[in-house]
Amino acid sequence: MNLTEASAALQSAHTVLIVTHVRPDGDAIGSMLGLANAVRALGKQVTAAVDGGVPSFFRFLPLAESVQSELHEGAWDVMISTDAADEARTGSVGAYGFANSKVVINLDHHPTNPMFGTWQLVDAAATSAAEVVFTWLEHMGLAYDETVAMPLLTGLVTDTNGFRTSSVTARTLEIAHTLMRRGAVLTAITAKVLDAKTPADFALWQRVLPKARLEDGVATLAITLEDTRSVGLNEPDDAGLVTFLLDVEGIMVSAVFKEHAPDEVRVSMRAKRGYNVSDIAVSVGGGGHVQAAGATFRGTLAQAQAQLVPLLHEAVARGDREIV
Numbered sequence: 001m002n003l004t005e006a007s008a009a010l011q012s013a014h015t016v017l018i019v020t021h022v023r024p025d026g027d028a029i030g031s032m033l034g035l036a037n038a039v040r041a042l043g044k045q046v047t048a049a050v051d052g053g054v055p056s057f058f059r060f061l062p063l064a065e066s067v068q069s070e071l072h073e074g075a076w077d078v079m080i081s082t083d084a085a086d087e088a089r090t091g092s093v094g095a096y097g098f099a100n101s102k103v104v105i106n107l108d109h110h111p112t113n114p115m116f117g118t119w120q121l122v123d124a125a126a127t128s129a130a131e132v133v134f135t136w137l138e139h140m141g142l143a144y145d146e147t148v149a150m151p152l153l154t155g156l157v158t159d160t161n162g163f164r165t166s167s168v169t170a171r172t173l174e175i176a177h178t179l180m181r182r183g184a185v186l187t188a189i190t191a192k193v194l195d196a197k198t199p200a201d202f203a204l205w206q207r208v209l210p211k212a213r214l215e216d217g218v219a220t221l222a223i224t225l226e227d228t229r230s231v232g233l234n235e236p237d238d239a240g241l242v243t244f245l246l247d248v249e250g251i252m253v254s255a256v257f258k259e260h261a262p263d264e265v266r267v268s269m270r271a272k273r274g275y276n277v278s279d280i281a282v283s284v285g286g287g288g289h290v291q292a293a294g295a296t297f298r299g300t301l302a303q304a305q306a307q308l309v310p311l312l313h314e315a316v317a318r319g320d321r322e323i324v
């Protein structure tokens with residue numbers, strides 16, 4: 001990691017842009033907001049932006065209202081991209097930022113990151129981009145309050161699914177401990193970002209669960225545009241189903257295929273410890289982590305399943321049941 005170079009670039013900057021990945025999750029918003037609030041406290045002029053803005057369920061985070069949903073003007077000394085597996089994942093605000101920033105810092109934890117940008121703070125062993133932000137703030141010796149601690153703990157909690165993934169180590173819990181000491185409230189985060197389900201989420205589960213297929217260690221589920229519309233969700237979402245399917249005894253990999261358009265399918269995949277879905281995602285142009293990966297597929301739901309389901313079965317055959 002270019003900790004020294006990135007710190008020097010940040011410290012000499014007056015204006016800083018922070019962006020994250022499109023369709024942001026808790027780590028995307030948490031790492032972006034935690035860093036934005038810490039850098040603001042240094043007296044820098046900070047712009048934070050993500051396409052479409054902060055999803056409603058993360059708006060409880062401090063200064064979430066300061067995040068812009070689009071960018072059409074401005075130029076920055078430094079742009080920082082957080083939790084984006086590649087450049088394209090930073091969306092329109094990222095494209096504008098790349099064209100109008102002198103230095104780009106790529107802060108991430110995806111093993112598939114192609115190392116874009118001027119300086120890289122990429123740690124594939126980190127549980128979350130929020131953990132990388134924590135390490136960076138520690139390296140710079142910055143003191144901070146709950147406006148930083150709360151978003152960072154949100155990133156840790158979401159990307160570890162509540163400290164359950166194999167990426168969790170004693171250090172992860174030490175970081176959580178430090179963040180709680182600095183004012184982050186763990187139960188507020190788990191209740192809001194892990195447990196809460198909207199009535200539309202519930203209606204989706206009720207409607208689509210009968211379609212789930214569990215076969216030879218692989219669980220799959222297809223969600224059509226009609227499913228999404230009929231339950232009143234604005235955007236196709238699995239509402240946590242991909243993780244729920246993986247919890248079934250004997251299931252080693254799970255995948256939810258979400259129809260976004262008649263020729264566009266987004267697939268979310270999860271794997272138990274010892275099994276790998278990242279290779280499958282990469283083979284169809286996506287990315288992610290060994291146990292949680294995703295991709296956007298050009299084609300119909302049936303085509304996406306025809307191509308990927310055999311690969312999911314191969315992943316089960318290649319995996320190591322003993323590790324689990």
Ligand code: AMP
Nearest residue numbers: 085268269286287288292293294295296
């Ligand atoms: P999801 O299933 O959407 O929660 O994504 C699981 C993991 O895969 C996350 O770490 C994402 O950042 C990553 N991921 C999802 N979709 C893509 C994509 N199209 N390209 C690269 N990485 C992705």
Ligand code: MN
Nearest residue numbers: 025027028083
């Ligand atoms: Mn993310």
Ligand code: MN
Nearest residue numbers: 027083128129
């Ligand atoms: Mn992440």
